[in-house]
Amino acid sequence: MNKTLTAALLLGAGLLAGCSMTGPGNLKVHEVLLYGGTQERIVWVYGNLGSSAQTSVKLGGSTVDLRAQVQDPLAVAGTLSANGKAVYRLPTAPLSAKLSVTRDTRGLFTVAMNDAGGSVYYTDGRTWTRLNAPTGSGVGGTPVSGLRGAGNLTNAEADALGSALLNQGALAVAVLNEASVPDGPLTTEPTPGEYRRTALYVLPGVPTVGATTGAVTPGTPAPPANPGGRVTFTELASGSNANVGTSAVQVATTQAALSTLYNLAYGRQTGMPSVPSLPGNDTVVGVFLGQRATGGYSVQVTGASTQGGVLTLTVALGAPGPGSITTQALTSPWTLVQVPGTYREVRVVDTQGRPFQTGVGSGQVR
Known part of the structure; x- marks a missing residue:
């Protein structure tokens, strides 16, 4: 009796050891390797679960549980969830600037x-x-x-x-x-029927700078003193790596003040474009969002109006959304806009009309 049971157990163990992972039906694996500001390997697993609620595969030597896909911005039709997520993620090796x-x-x-x-x-x-x-x-x-x-x-x-x-x-x-990147193809068990790879x-933080001459490209002039009227503005430059730690609004009506704004905006970059000439009756406003822990934050002027000598700029503030792939580096978004005329006061509000909060840093856009 014991000999029979032992033999059965040994036979079963031998059969299990000889079996390889079957995985889902019609298995396909597509991966994208991200370098630079985002160091991540994102893997989509396609397949059919059939009558079973779950199955598994080995990706990069690790067993990954596959189930029905979940609601997620990265979910793609025909794919399965990997360990409860829309995609399977692994870090990529560092890569020099390309x-x-x-x-x-x-x-x-x-x-x-x-x-x-x-x-x-x-x-x-x-x-x-x-x-x-x-x-x-x-x-x-x-x-x-x-x-x-x-x-x-x-x-x-x-x-x-x-x-x-x-x-x-x-x-x-x-x-x-693909041949120039440090990460090799993803090992997959069982071997997929289709494997795609993109690097x-x-x-x-791609900056916007003046035209190739460094000169300001003026917008259509608009009378700044028109009560309650819209004002034409021109975006001079924008970026995400200012030398500014907290949110701030800076106004320049002289050439020296404009040079200071450019030094703040480009202070953390290796090169700065030439500072454009500022006409004597124009104003440049710098809106600085302040330091943030990751990418995904932005500030953009979307409108300008004036009333009673007060200039009001409307800004759209961006923050990373759910499921977004954020760049893992400190950022400090900013924008510089030029407006015709000079003003006794400059106000900045968001798209809901709420005052832009200054003195805020290393946190969420509020």
Whole structure:
């Protein structure tokens, strides 16, 4: 009796040891490796659970529990949840800088990429543009949906990833040569029927600078003294790495004061564009959001009006949303706008009409 039981147990153990992980039906694995401002490996697992409520696979040597997909911005039709999340995530190895991008006030770009890769994409935090060339100056762009056409991403993956990277201010994404990145293909057990791999470099804090001459591009003049009237404003520059720790509003009506604003805005960057000339009857306002612990925060002037000698700027404040992929670095978003005329007072409000809070840092946008 004991010998029979022992033999049965040994046979069962041998059968189990010889079995490999079966995984879901029609298994496909697609991954994107993010470098630069975001060091993360994001893996979509496609498959059919069949009659079972769950199954598992091994990704990178770790067993991952697969179940029905969950509600999440990164969830893509046909995929399964991995350990209760829409995607499986792993860190990527550090990679030296591969991309340099600046945007000018005309909407043209100066791009340099230290890699034999592919397309470069840009977002102002709201929409995406694919640049018409991976390198050069005066480069234009074409509006696109998310990151469509990037590497081996499907359209659904490109849209989901593009949406997750929005609301972080101005950033650029370059398609890298997969052979040049330090992380090898993801080991998967069982072997998937389809495996796709894309490598991207994320560059946060793309600044907007003056046109190539450094001169201000003026807007259509508007009379500043029109009571309750709208005022035309021009965005001179913007970015996400100011040398400012707390939220602040700074006003410049002289050339010296404008130089001070530029030094604050570009104080943490290796290079600063030339300071444009300020006409004697114009005002430049700098709105600084203050230091934040991650990317995903932004500030943009959306309107200007004047009444009784008081200039009121309306700003849209951005913060990272649920499921967004934030750049893991300290940021300090800012914007500089030029307005015709001078004013006895400058006020800044958000899109709900609430006063912009100054003196706030290292916290949430309020």
